[in-house]
Amino acid sequence: MLSTGWMVYLAVTDPDGVADEARRLGGRVLVPGEVVTGRVCALADPAGAVFTVVRPASSGG
Numbered sequence: 001m002l003s004t005g006w007m008v009y010l011a012v013t014d015p016d017g018v019a020d021e022a023r024r025l026g027g028r029v030l031v032p033g034e035v036v037t038g039r040v041c042a043l044a045d046p047a048g049a050v051f052t053v054v055r056p057a058s059s060g061g
Helices: 015-024
Strands: 009-011 028-035 038-044 050-056
Touching (some): 015 038
8 A cells, every 4th residue: 555645854953952852842753863865853743743854964065
């Protein structure tokens, strides 16, 4: 079965700091990690809405 959906990505300077603040405010960190495109943290707000914050990798110049 095909699952459809979408994900909101928000560019931030400090994904881990945002994740810490989300936890403090009642949210959950679903997936923290490094990916090819940069540092990401998938988060859920207290109501369960999911979004991802990302610090894009440097393009190297």
